[in-house]
Amino acid sequence: MAFIYDEPSHTFGEYLIIPGYSSCECVPSAVNLKTSVVKYRKGEEECPLTMNIPLVSAIMQSVSNDTMAIALAKEGGISFIYGSQSIESEARMVSNVKSYKAGFVVSDSNIRPDATLADILALKEKTGHSTVAVTEDGTAAGKLVGIVASRDYRVSRMSPDEKVSSFMTPIDKLVTGDENTTLKEANDIIWDNKLNSLPIVDKNGTLKYFVFRKDYSDHKANPLELLDSHKRYIVGAGINTRDYEERVPALVGAGADVLCIDSSEGFSEWQKKTLEWVRGKYGDSVKVGAGNVVDREGFLFLAESGADFVKVGIGGGSICITREQKGIGRGQATALIEVCKARDEYFERTGVYVPVCSDGGIVHDYHVTLALAMGADFIMLGRYFSRFDESPTNKLNINGSYVKEYWGEGSNRARNWQRYDLGGGAKLSFEEGVDSYVPYAGSLKDNVAQTLAKVRHTMCNCGALSIPELQQKAKLTLVSSTSIVEGGYHDVVLKDKGLSSAE
Ligand SMILES: NC(=O)C1=CN([C@@H]2O[C@H](COP(=O)(O)OP(=O)(O)OC[C@H]3O[C@@H](n4cnc5c(N)ncnc54)[C@H](O)[C@@H]3O)[C@@H](O)[C@H]2O)C=CC1
Ligand SMILES: O=c1[nH]c(=O)c2[nH+]cn([C@@H]3O[C@H](COP(=O)(O)O)[C@@H](O)[C@H]3O)c2[nH]1
Ligand SMILES: [K+]
Numbered sequence: 001m002a003f004i005y006d007e008p009s010h011t012f013g014e015y016l017i018i019p020g021y022s023s024c025e026c027v028p029s030a031v032n033l034k035t036s037v038v039k040y041r042k043g044e045e046e047c048p049l050t051m052n053i054p055l056v057s058a059i060m061q062s063v064s065n066d067t068m069a070i071a072l073a074k075e076g077g078i079s080f081i082y083g084s085q086s087i088e089s090e091a092r093m094v095s096n097v098k099s100y101k102a103g104f105v106v107s108d109s110n111i112r113p114d115a116t117l118a119d120i121l122a123l124k125e126k127t128g129h130s131t132v133a134v135t136e137d138g139t140a141a142g143k144l145v146g147i148v149a150s151r152d153y154r155v156s157r158m159s160p161d162e163k164v165s166s167f168m169t170p171i172d173k174l175v176t177g178d179e180n181t182t183l184k185e186a187n188d189i190i191w192d193n194k195l196n197s198l199p200i201v202d203k204n205g206t207l208k209y210f211v212f213r214k215d216y217s218d219h220k221a222n223p224l225e226l227l228d229s230h231k232r233y234i235v236g237a238g239i240n241t242r243d244y245e246e247r248v249p250a251l252v253g254a255g256a257d258v259l260c261i262d263s264s265e266g267f268s269e270w271q272k273k274t275l276e277w278v279r280g281k282y283g284d285s286v287k288v289g290a291g292n293v294v295d296r297e298g299f300l301f302l303a304e305s306g307a308d309f310v311k312v313g314i315g316g317g318s319i320c321i322t323r324e325q326k327g328i329g330r331g332q333a334t335a336l337i338e339v340c341k342a343r344d345e346y347f348e349r350t351g352v353y354v355p356v357c358s359d360g361g362i363v364h365d366y367h368v369t370l371a372l373a374m375g376a377d378f379i380m381l382g383r384y385f386s387r388f389d390e391s392p393t394n395k396l397n398i399n400g401s402y403v404k405e406y407w408g409e410g411s412n413r414a415r416n417w418q419r420y421d422l423g424g425g426a427k428l429s430f431e432e433g434v435d436s437y438v439p440y441a442g443s444l445k446d447n448v449a450q451t452l453a454k455v456r457h458t459m460c461n462c463g464a465l466s467i468p469e470l471q472q473k474a475k476l477t478l479v480s481s482t483s484i485v486e487g488g489y490h491d492v493v494l495k496d497k498g499l500s501s502a503e
Helices: 066-075 087-099 117-127 183-192 213-220 244-254 269-282 296-304 322-326 332-350 365-373 444-461 467-473 481-487
Strands: 015-018 055-057 078-081 132-135 144-148 197-201 207-212 236-239 258-261 288-293 310-312 356-359 378-381 395-398 401-407 435-439 475-478
Touching (some): 015 365, 055 066, 066 078, 066 087, 087 244, 236 244, 244 258, 244 269, 269 296, 365 444
Parallel strands (some): 055 078, 288 310
Antiparallel strands (some): 015 475, 132 144, 395 401
């Protein structure tokens, strides 16, 4: 007979945290959100890869590209670049992140010297940037011949036909930096010469980057940014259980710091084989997570197969319809609690701590705190990050509200990329995800700051200054559906709704 669990499985919205004693030292600014990403012998050695905040972005086309990865690494987390694309294109995204020099920006506003003032105005309108590089061929990698900034022209006094070459600041009057200029030196040059921007050119005079005055201060404003030993941003990448013999070497060659097998269901021989192949070829030098699982056995299987971390969650994602389509899954909170217990049991037995990632289903910011309290070392989010400027998808205006597109990796839209092959004919396949809109939410930086401010405050309510301390001290309670109603506003009429809606 099938095994039947005695208890139902629960999700985050059914739990609350009961505050514990907090001392006067326990203030949000003192909370440290550092967390481990890959397995290590806890108590005997340092974790070889940690993050400064416990957030990673989902392995999805509509979430994690190179732009997202840079933005998240600046805040201290890691993006896993999506694997549902060609090996070359995924590796290129990884290498874009690794070659990105913080504060060194590839110019997106470029023009030829024979263009006109009207062209400059159109370009400014399109990019929103007022510093335009004038290059011989009008590209970001052309030979620099001058710069146009707002102070170089006055629309009211000049003809729109005036040629850029006649009013730009020409190269012989520009201060430039060479390729070896560090960000600190660039900032000194900017400061000494009262510049707004410093073009960086190579020995042939080809434009490489701009350093902008404001970006230097941005750089200083990212105290938690996540860098490798060469001061490059840390980046992750998704892999699958089919083409790993080609994909993994390409991603490792491009500089990926950590990989993750991306699947709805990880308790499988495919994953074991993939992990064994990575260990056989690279030993422990290549870090690779696996998943997803939702119970103790699944965790132990992947830990014993060599996973560096284990990802938890089937069917809880906002775009997921796996539970409805296939009937597999488990309430995310119950799954997470059981897996984290198994992780602790495995640590007791082997001395090896295998971090757990809670993947999917985060709706409110406090769900992040709950997941951490339940034992997660870090949280993977898709919908959350898809709403930001930095996600790869279109921003649209629908009925007066801005939205961004967000689609599941199991949707036909994502699967149009060739990897998806269920072994049967195409007509036998069914979708496991939807294509949707999410409300546009602005910049990653602002949103992450607000989410983590809430996490820090709640941790202080529990008297916890670190994630391990939260996991020790937190007291969690299931709540009844009636008390969930009690938790929202109730029995009042919201002023902006008017009295007509009062019952
Ligand atoms: N977390 C979740 O709840 C869910 C996530 N997803 C996402 O959708 C995407 C696709 O997920 P899956 O369909 O699970 O992809 P998958 O590649 O893991 O599995 C697809 C099918 O291929 C089979 N397979 C795997 N490796 C194979 C090999 N080497 N040779 C032959 N057959 C092999 C599997 O057994 C399975 O039937 C992923 O990005 C995943 O994260 C989809 C559904 C649910
Ligand atoms: O059933 C599914 N069908 C899909 O098409 C799909 N795409 C992604 N995922 C999983 O959802 C996670 C993101 O969830 P959230 O949007 O709730 O953060 C992701 O991190 C994945 O684990 C899918 N699950
Ligand atoms: K769902």
